[in-house]
Amino acid sequence: MTDDPKFKRFYVDWWNIRKSTVYALIGIVVLGVSFALAVNYASKNNWFAQTQDVDFPKDAARIVSFEGEVRITRAATRETILVTKETFVAAGDTIQTQAD
DSSP: OOOOOSSOEEEETTEEEEHHHHHHHHHHHHHHHHHHHHHHHHHHTTSSSOOOOOOOOTTOEEOOOOOSOEEEEOTTTOOEEEOOTTOEEOTTOEEEEOOO
């Protein structure tokens, strides 16, 4: 009769490591790297960015970036509105920036 150990083991210096522990660690590393690559791919391709469903007029400009309080006075109605991401600027509109 042979005395085989119950579990296959790796011996690193004085540590006694089971083979299943090594496989579990490799699996966790592979899953972690896969998840990190998937999140990186999704963020580079704008999967997390909201899509703009607002229809802009053809002859209008979209405001891409703004800081602080920005207002637009519409040329047609003289209405003053606060700028948001869905706001567009038409010909003749006046853009006003407020004091910071």
